[in-house]
Amino acid sequence: MINGSFKEKKLVDQKRKCTDVLCCIVFVCFMVSMICFSIVGYMNGEIDKMLAPVDGNGRLCGFSTGVEGYPKLWIANLDKATNSPTDMFDWGVCTKECPESVNSTVSCVDTKNVHNCSTPGNSYGTYDLLDYCLPQYDELTVAQQAGYDAMVLEFSNSFFGSWGADIYKARWVILSSIGIGLVITLIYVVLMRYLAAILAWLSIAFV
Numbered sequence: 299m300i301n302g303s304f305k306e307k308k309l310v311d312q313k314r315k316c317t318d319v320l321c322c323i324v325f326v327c328f329m330v331s332m333i334c335f336s337i338v339g340y341m342n343g344e345i346d347k348m349l350a351p352v353d354g355n356g357r358l359c360g361f362s363t364g365v366e367g368y369p370k371l372w373i374a375n376l377d378k379a380t381n382s383p384t385d386m387f388d389w390g391v392c393t394k395e396c397p398e399s400v401n402s403t404v405s406c407v408d409t410k411n412v413h414n415c416s417t418p419g420n421s422y423g424t425y426d427l428l429d430y431c432l433p434q435y436d437e438l439t440v441a442q443q444a445g446y447d448a449m450v451l452e453f454s455n456s457f458f459g460s461w462g463a464d465i466y467k468a469r470w471v472i473l474s475s476i477g478i479g480l481v482i483t484l485i486y487v488v489l490m491r492y493l494a495a496i497l498a499w500l501s502i503a504f505v
Contacts, residue, residue, distance in 0.1 A: 360429075370429045399437065403416070
């Protein structure tokens, strides 16, 4: 027993040294390279272009020729768009600003499906979300509200739409679960300092 204790003490008192140095060097080089490539890509790339909305003519709002100064997308003919939700962006036009009300003046660029989009009285209240002009529901007519509800319902029943809708509805549950999981993990780490052996065996038993 004394001999065993002496061996354990000797192992504890041994001088520590680095292990897997080569792996550490490779990992550090990888991290530095990833950071450098990210910086170069951010400085020389066009990240905004990846998120830019596309109008009815397939032009990137704010980037393509003819729409350079029109970064936002507005559905100019909401009535026709709600009648065919899958083709709703065919009625989208690039605009400088999202109209705030029915009386707002819209500065936009016509497409093959939308002519004279800047005509006064054609606008409706919208709000800007990632350069998309989304309708202010309360400011729509009864017919437009019904069409908009049908469009949202059809999109929600689609494959990707149902996933997005479910995640949005459960957003607070998901965020709360992440927070609770973080707190439990921190408590577990603190307890490991004092009850390592017990927690280890309990973890094995539960698994």
